[in-house]
Amino acid sequence: MARLVLLDRDGVINADRPDSVRNPGDLILLPGAAAAVARLNAAGVRVAVVTNQSVVGRGIISMAMLDRIHVELRTLLARDGAHLDALLACTDAPDRPSPRRKPRPGMLLEALQQFRATADDTPMIGDDLRDLQAAHAAGCRRVLVRTGKGAAVQAAGVPADLLPVAVRADLATAVDSYLNGDLW
Numbered sequence: 001m002a003r004l005v006l007l008d009r010d011g012v013i014n015a016d017r018p019d020s021v022r023n024p025g026d027l028i029l030l031p032g033a034a035a036a037v038a039r040l041n042a043a044g045v046r047v048a049v050v051t052n053q054s055v056v057g058r059g060i061i062s063m064a065m066l067d068r069i070h071v072e073l074r075t076l077l078a079r080d081g082a083h084l085d086a087l088l089a090c091t092d093a094p095d096r097p098s099p100r101r102k103p104r105p106g107m108l109l110e111a112l113q114q115f116r117a118t119a120d121d122t123p124m125i126g127d128d129l130r131d132l133q134a135a136h137a138a139g140c141r142r143v144l145v146r147t148g149k150g151a152a153v154q155a156a157g158v159p160a161d162l163l164p165v166a167v168r169a170d171l172a173t174a175v176d177s178y179l180n181g182d183l184w
C-alpha cells in the first residue's frame with residue numbers, strides 16, 4: 001500500500017482569495033508550502049491535491065484557464081523541488097454538485113483508489129469544514145490547518161461527529177507532524 005497525503009489547494013498550499021484564483025498571476029504559495037510538499041516527496045509519500053473549483057462551473061473562468069493555473073502551481077512547487085502526484089479538481093457549481101464536490105468524498109475516494117492507499121492511514125489536510133466532512137465520509141484522518149479559512153473554522157468549533165481532528169498552524173507544521181509520526 002502506498003502512503004498518501006491529500007491536500008486541499010486554496011488556503012493550504014496557496015493563499016485563499018475572496019474572489020478566487022482566476023489566473024496564474026493570482027496564485028501565491030503560502031510560506032513553507034512548497035518545501036513541505038518536497039519533504040513528503042523525499043519521504044516517498046504520494047501527494048494528491050483534491051480541490052473544489054466552482055469558478056469553472058459558475059462560468060467565471062474557463063477550464064483552459066484552470067489548467068493554466070495548475071501548470072503555474074506545479075511550476076512554483078518545482079522551484080522548491082516539489083511535485084504533485086495527482087491533482088483532482090471538481091469544477092461543479094455549488095448548486096449542481098456531483099459526488100466529487102467536497103463535502104462529498106468522491107475526489108478523495110478516486111485518489112485513494114488511484115494510489116491503492118488505505119483511507120485510515122491517509123490524512124486529508126484542509127482549511128475548510130468541507131475538507132473535514134469529505135475526509136470523514138471517505139474514512140480518512142482529518143487535519144485542519146489554521147491558514148486560509150482554518151482559524152475561523154477552529155474558532156467556530158469543529159462538529160463532534162468529525163472528531164478527532166488534528167489542528168496545525170500550517171501545511172509545513174502538519175507535514176512535519178505527519179513525517180515524525182505525531183500527527184494523531
